[in-house]
Amino acid sequence: MKITVQREKLSTAVSHVAKAVSTRTTIPILTGIKLKADHEGLTLTGSDSDISIEVHVPLEEGENWGVTVHESGSIVLPSRIFSEIVRKLPANEIEISVDDRLLTLIRSGQAEFTINGLNANEYPQLPQLEEDKVFSIPSDLLKTMIRQTSFAVATSEMRPILTGIMWTLEEGLLKFVATDSHRFASRNAKVECSESLRFYNIVVPGKSCNELVKIIDDDQNLVDIVVADNQILVKSNHILFYSRLLEGTYPDTNRIIPQGCKTEIVLSTKEFLQSIERASLLSREGKTNVVKLITLPDGNVEISSNAPEIGKVTETIQPKQCNGEELKISFNAKFMIDALRSIDSSEIVTNFTGAMSPFIIRPTDHDWSLHLILPVRTY
Amino acid sequence: MKITVQREKLSTAVSHVAKAVSTRTTIPILTGIKLKADHEGLTLTGSDSDISIEVHVPLEEGENWGVTVHESGSIVLPSRIFSEIVRKLPANEIEISVDDRLLTLIRSGQAEFTINGLNANEYPQLPQLEEDKVFSIPSDLLKTMIRQTSFAVATSEMRPILTGIMWTLEEGLLKFVATDSHRFASRNAKVECSESLRFYNIVVPGKSCNELVKIIDDDQNLVDIVVADNQILVKSNHILFYSRLLEGTYPDTNRIIPQGCKTEIVLSTKEFLQSIERASLLSREGKTNVVKLITLPDGNVEISSNAPEIGKVTETIQPKQCNGEELKISFNAKFMIDALRSIDSSEIVTNFTGAMSPFIIRPTDHDWSLHLILPVRTY
Numbered sequence: 001m002k003i004t005v006q007r008e009k010l011s012t013a014v015s016h017v018a019k020a021v022s023t024r025t026t027i028p029i030l031t032g033i034k035l036k037a038d039h040e041g042l043t044l045t046g047s048d049s050d051i052s053i054e055v056h057v058p059l060e061e062g063e064n065w066g067v068t069v070h071e072s073g074s075i076v077l078p079s080r081i082f083s084e085i086v087r088k089l090p091a092n093e094i095e096i097s098v099d100d101r102l103l104t105l106i107r108s109g110q111a112e113f114t115i116n117g118l119n120a121n122e123y124p125q126l127p128q129l130e131e132d133k134v135f136s137i138p139s140d141l142l143k144t145m146i147r148q149t150s151f152a153v154a155t156s157e158m159r160p161i162l163t164g165i166m167w168t169l170e171e172g173l174l175k176f177v178a179t180d181s182h183r184f185a186s187r188n189a190k191v192e193c194s195e196s197l198r199f200y201n202i203v204v205p206g207k208s209c210n211e212l213v214k215i216i217d218d219d220q221n222l223v224d225i226v227v228a229d230n231q232i233l234v235k236s237n238h239i240l241f242y243s244r245l246l247e248g249t250y251p252d253t254n255r256i257i258p259q260g261c262k263t264e265i266v267l268s269t270k271e272f273l274q275s276i277e278r279a280s281l282l283s284r285e286g287k288t289n290v291v292k293l294i295t296l297p298d299g300n301v302e303i304s305s306n307a308p309e310i311g312k313v314t315e316t317i318q319p320k321q322c323n324g325e326e327l328k329i330s331f332n333a334k335f336m337i338d339a340l341r342s343i344d345s346s347e348i349v350t351n352f353t354g355a356m357s358p359f360i361i362r363p364t365d366h367d368w369s370l371h372l373i374l375p376v377r378t379y
Numbered sequence: 380m381k382i383t384v385q386r387e388k389l390s391t392a393v394s395h396v397a398k399a400v401s402t403r404t405t406i407p408i409l410t411g412i413k414l415k416a417d418h419e420g421l422t423l424t425g426s427d428s429d430i431s432i433e434v435h436v437p438l439e440e441g442e443n444w445g446v447t448v449h450e451s452g453s454i455v456l457p458s459r460i461f462s463e464i465v466r467k468l469p470a471n472e473i474e475i476s477v478d479d480r481l482l483t484l485i486r487s488g489q490a491e492f493t494i495n496g497l498n499a500n501e502y503p504q505l506p507q508l509e510e511d512k513v514f515s516i517p518s519d520l521l522k523t524m525i526r527q528t529s530f531a532v533a534t535s536e537m538r539p540i541l542t543g544i545m546w547t548l549e550e551g552l553l554k555f556v557a558t559d560s561h562r563f564a565s566r567n568a569k570v571e572c573s574e575s576l577r578f579y580n581i582v583v584p585g586k587s588c589n590e591l592v593k594i595i596d597d598d599q600n601l602v603d604i605v606v607a608d609n610q611i612l613v614k615s616n617h618i619l620f621y622s623r624l625l626e627g628t629y630p631d632t633n634r635i636i637p638q639g640c641k642t643e644i645v646l647s648t649k650e651f652l653q654s655i656e657r658a659s660l661l662s663r664e665g666k667t668n669v670v671k672l673i674t675l676p677d678g679n680v681e682i683s684s685n686a687p688e689i690g691k692v693t694e695t696i697q698p699k700q701c702n703g704e705e706l707k708i709s710f711n712a713k714f715m716i717d718a719l720r721s722i723d724s725s726e727i728v729t730n731f732t733g734a735m736s737p738f739i740i741r742p743t744d745h746d747w748s749l750h751l752i753l754p755v756r757t758y
Contacts, residue, residue, distance in 0.1 A: 081664055081689060088657045104690075111657050115690035278467050278490050285460055310460060311483075311494035 001073025002097040003037045005057060007108070009066050010042075010094055011086050013055040016215050016239060017046030020053040021079040027124075032076035033083075034123045035096070037069045045126065046079065047242075051208050052126050053215065054240040071097075074120035075104055085113055126242060133227040135169065135193030138220040139236060145176050146209045148187045148342045148369055153206035154180035161248040164203035167227075169193065177253055178206070183335040184253060184358075184372040185342070192222070199227050203250050208243035215239060257372060258358060261351040263324040265301060266364060267317070269348050273340040275315050279305040280333035282313050290376050291333045295326045305333070320347065329355045330378040336361075339371040380452025381476040382416045384436060386487070388445050389421075389473055390465050392434040395594050395618060396425030399432040400458040406503075411455035412462075413502045414475070416448045424505065425458065430587050431505050431621040432594065450476075453499035454483055464492055505621060512606040514548065514572030517599040518615060524555050525588045527566045527721045527748055532585035533559035540627040543582035546606075548572065556632055557585070562714045563632060563737075563751040564721070571601070578606050582629050587622035594618060636751060637737055640730040642703040644680060645743060646696070648727050652719040654694050658684040659712035661692050669755050670712045674705050684712070699726065708734045709757040715740075718750040 017033055025031060025048055034045040041058040057066045075098045086094070091109035098104045102117040146165070154162035159181070166177045172193060177186045216223060216236045223236040234241040279291040286307025294302045299322050306312035329352060340348070345363030352359045361371040396412055404410060404427055413424040420437040436445045454477045465473070470488035477483045481496040525544070533541035538560070545556045553570045557563070595602060595615045605612040613620040658670040665686025673681045678701050685691035708731060719727070724742030731738045740750040 078689065081660060084660050085657070088653070088660060090653065090657075110696065111654070111692065111694040113657075113661070113690060113692045116688070274467070274469065275490070278464070278469075278492075281460060281463050281467065282492070309495070310457065311492060313490065313492045315490040317489065 001035070001037050001075055002071040002095075003042060003067055003069050004093055004095050005042060005067040006065060007086070007089060007092050007094050009057050013042075013044045013057055013238075014083050014086050016055045017044045017053045018079050018083050019211055019215060020046040020048055020051045022048035023080070025049070029076055029118055029122050030124075031079055032118055032123075033079045034074065034076045034120055036074040036120065037067070038072045039069065041069070042067045045123070047124065047126070049124070050205065050244050051211055052242040054126065054242075056238040056240075058238065073098060075102065076118040076120050076123050077104060077115055082115065085115075126240075127228075127231050129226050129228040129231055129233050131226050133197060133199060134224055135174070135191045135197060135227075136222040136224050137174065137189070137191045139216050139223050140218050140220055141189055142223060142225075142234075143213050143216065143218065144344075145174075145187045145189060146213050149176045149178040149185045150206050150209050150213075151338045151342060152178040152180060152183055152185040152371075156180075161203060161246055161250055163207075164205045164246040164250075165209050166250040167202040167204060168200050169227075170198045170200075171195075177250075179251075179253060182332070182374050183339070184256065185339065185369070186253075186371075187369045189368060201250055202227055202232065203246040203248070204232055204243055205246055212241055212243070215241065256358065257370070258351075258353045258360065260353050261324065262354055263295065263327045263352040264321070264349060265295070265319045265323075265352075266321040266347060266349045267301075267319050269340055269343055269346055269363075271317055272348070273337065275303045275317050276333055276336050276340065278315060279303050279313050280337065282307045282310060283333050285310050289332050289334055290330050290378065291336070292328070292330045292378070294328045295322060297326075324352075327352055327355065329359070330376045331359075331373050332376060335373045339373065343369070343371075380414070380416050380454055381450040381474075382421060382446055382448050383472050383474050384421060384446040385444060386465070386468060386471050386473050388436050392421075392423045392436055392617075393462050393465050395434045396423045396432045397458050397462050398590055398594060399425040399427055399430045401427040402459070404428070408455055408497055408501050409503075410458055411497055411502075412458045413453065413455045413499055415453040415499065416446070417451045418448065420448065421446045424502070426503065426505070426621075428503070429584065429623050430590055433505065433619040433621075435617040435619075437617070452477060454481065455497040455499050455502050456483060456494055461494065464494075505619075506607075506610050508605050508607040508610055508612050510605050512576060512578060513603055514553070514570045514576060514606075515601040515603050516553065516568070516570045518595050518602050519597050519599055520568055521602060521604075521613075522592050522595065522597065523723075524553075524566045524568060525592050528555045528557040528564045529585050529588050529592075530717045530721060531557040531559060531562055531564040531750075535559075540582060540625055540629055542586075543584045543625040543629075544588050545629040546581040546583060546611075547579050548606075549577045549579075550574075556629075558630075558632060561711070561753050562718070563635065564718065564748070565632075565750075566748045568747060580629055581606055581611065582625040582627070583611055583622055584625055591620055591622070594620065635737065636749070637730075637732045637739065639732050640703065641733055642674065642706045642731040643700070643728060644674070644698045644702075644731075645700040645726060645728045646680075646698050648719055648722055648725055648742075650696055651727065652716065654682045654696050655712055655715050655719065657694060658682050658692050659716060661686045661689060662712050664689050668711050668713055669709050669757060670715070671707070671709045671757070673707045674701060676705075703731075706731055706734065708738070709755045710738075710752050711755060714752045718752065722748070722750075 089108035095107040104117045106113040226233040283305040291305045304314040347364040415422045468487035474486040483496045485492040602615040662684040670684040683693040726743040
């Protein structure tokens, strides 16, 4: 293999695929990045066997030169040191050539690195997915859907299935659901796909979703998503992102959403968030993380918290509306903060069905997202 | 005590004094920030007994309101929670009032915190320094002098005196020296002081110097420095910064500086730095951190390094000048990178007196700073 490649393009590609590489793998070859040069250009691959990322650098893109392949071939280079070298090279052009003992010469300007490579034939093959279940979604919408649900996935491995986001698709409606069994977040959106396409119980690991958010662009270009039996593939520009799916059956979350409503409060998202953040200063200090919400006879709402040794905080906020029964309820401040921070709308409505029942938070301007929090029993 | 204070001023003052507060102190009252209100305004104090910081908020500064003191008094409040509360308060005005059980009410907008305070009489008194040894220096120059020497202080406590920067003053010339016995950095500057003022062996802890850099402004306003027997006091605007001095005798560093020169090389600081940074990618990986410098017969200089399992790197750089005997020398890449990063000049000269002797690095455009590095014996 012998190529000359444009530094910025190589550097971007390396930083993307390096995100999938783990230093803690038990498979030595997976600590490396695979480079493959052929008549179409250069393809880089990184994988930790859960996530695999492939980035292609074409010969040229429009007017811009990307890579010149003098001799086809492939090599695996140690990820961390190769990433650092590429980032520090002095010139615009980088020459990479591999000899038959896998010694790899990386030259740029006056700098010359010789690195011991590994045999690319030993690198695992990426899965070949059947591309019959495919839909398209704008890149920034996919990122928003992940951002508005991923915080609610379980961090403990007690019930592994809950560490993922469950994706379902029916009648062109894509739905993301996440829960750690104390709180719940969902986000829906219309997507482009064939009318007959539907899937259920596709559970994508939260970690994969968070890595995906980092590498796809923040624009409205469509990304294609292929759903297979135990893998998902996201295609964006020159990037292919593979993730394994979680095995098992995701719990039916529809029945945990309360239908009635005894107290309804409409609030400014920002004002409510800031008030909870202040109260959480003391609840966090007191280790309980619990804040209390009380409806006052004058129609206002009181947020309070206390930490026995340190002190207490009380704040009155004026809701836009407050209807129904009076209410005293306590909940985990962090869950409320996570939910409110994920909501882009300026106003939210909260529906309560008593101090012991889960309650719902929704933006007032659309029905695409819904949050649910279980209260803490302090009364 | 009862005051109303402007939020930004309080917030800045709290964030300054909090830098001196340690959570790991064995003296409970020092985990707090002391507030003292009198007819001149509000004074905040934080201390870990090595460093003490006092910030004054005057009643008003020019046109700007700072604080209104309704009732004089003082209180000590827990540092971390008080800092966070101040940062999150909603309104421009903050009211703080203390009752006779030391319960402190902090009110801003609709938010109301009640925090248990501690008795300010138990807070240690700051030292009263004799102000006979005083000099003045522009704030940004003091910061530069610290930045250009502090990286060379010892991090190990083997010889505690080396963990500080030694300050000397004679004939209006202030000199900072730091060494960890493997490398050495010094920086001199003319300062404003009485002609007769002189001091030696004033060793200020590196940690104190680094904290000082964070809180004084990056401008040319003069700061006054008071040198006492076992303390130093830096006065800048409304800030008083106290640091204890290290006890003991700092080694005589004058005799370690070689006088002759067998090989002299003049280099672009940036080009040399980048080349060493590239070489250090491999030397760091190989754990030795050693890079090699060789003068070539054609007048160029070769920088190289290798890590047995991984590979090697070689780079040729063209010096501006290269005179004297040929040279092969090895040194710690980190020491060279630290020195070169601290130098603001675009060109440096290196003076060598053989592969086994310490060598000198200086900017070519002034004599105010000097760096020295001991080579590593590999030949």
